[in-house]
Amino acid sequence: MAGEERRFKIGYALLPKKENSFIRESLVNQAKSRGIDLVKIDRERPLVDQGPFDCVLHKLYGEDWKSQLEDFRSRNPGAVIIDSPDAIERLHNRISMLQVVSELKIENQSETFGIPKQIVIYDQETLFDKQAWELLKFPVIAKPLVADGSAKSHKMALVFNHEGLNKLKPPIVLQEFVNHGGVIFKVYVVGEYVKCVKRKSLPDVSEEKLNSLEGSLPFSQVSNLATHEKSDDKYYKMMHLEDTELPPQSFMTDIAKGLRRAMNLNLFNFDVIRDTRFGNRYLIIDINYFPGYAKMPGYETVLTDFFCDIMNRKEREVVVVEKH
């Protein structure tokens, strides 16, 4: 219609905590002003009975939701689902999550990247099996194998010696703890957009400290501690977050692009540490689907740009299909 702008409807299905942090008025308004209406999907009703939606944005788990999306896809072949549940599922297991990093090839002369040494342990006996330990040395981080967003899946332990293994509950991943100067880099990806920020992490463990420490130290979501917990804390001040240099942006962008293509995902972030033994070696330790974007300054513009981009691409594809 002449003079009338085409509007798009994006339905979102998020857990209440995510909805509260992500669906802010500022985002809704900015999207609206650029022709995109963000509409909440009612979880009490079948998805196929709602809409019509040009796009579905979601971070929900479980078979029921997956089959609802499949029904929706078959009845609305023109709609875009961000992102595919099968692609997201790869991130729910801490082994398959990082496998894709090992397969990535990036040409770079000055920096290298990879993942820390790690093994997966399914039962208590294997925990104490000498052979399993040939690859690893203490300290290690024990992480639940499953990464499904539950509080349990974030409960980790820094393990200093064999004694510390007793408390662990397989299935777990044991990953070499790599000294990295107490600062972690979080690389946020939104389609083609890539933003790297610094966050606090665990402090380095010296050989000396390692020998004096007892068994293990449990922790959870260390990079997400509230601001007051950080600022009062002597330890946080010791970490010199401001003095830490960010990794080269082009290097992070290359990795992000490679991961995006290999995983077929648009919305994710990955955690990177810089190995203090080398200074130019980066290790990817975690990949998260649809992370806390609202913590990114100006997230409203980044996300709105992305929505517009997806919708324009969809329009172009429809035009091409119609022409043929």
Ligand SMILES: O=P(O)(O)O[C@@H]1[C@@H](OP(=O)(O)O)[C@H](OP(=O)(O)O)[C@H](O)[C@H](OP(=O)(O)O)[C@H]1OP(=O)(O)O
């Ligand atoms: O809640 P937020 O904003 O802290 O976001 C969490 C992320 O924090 P980040 O953006 O990386 O600082 C968080 O990332 P980290 O675990 O801190 O690496 C996860 O992505 C978390 O989702 P889930 O519990 O793994 O499903 C994210 O939680 P949800 O918002 O998805 O519940």
Ligand SMILES: Nc1ncnc2c1ncn2[C@@H]1O[C@H](COP(=O)(O)OP(=O)(O)O)[C@@H](O)[C@H]1O
């Ligand atoms: N291999 C490692 N070496 C050093 N520190 C690590 C390692 N793995 C994790 N960490 C620290 O533990 C935190 C939580 O681990 P992570 O794998 O990111 O779990 P989550 O999914 O709960 O964020 C990281 O943000 C980082 O501070």
Ligand SMILES: [Mg+2]
């Ligand atoms: Mg993490």
Ligand SMILES: [Mg+2]
């Ligand atoms: Mg994670």
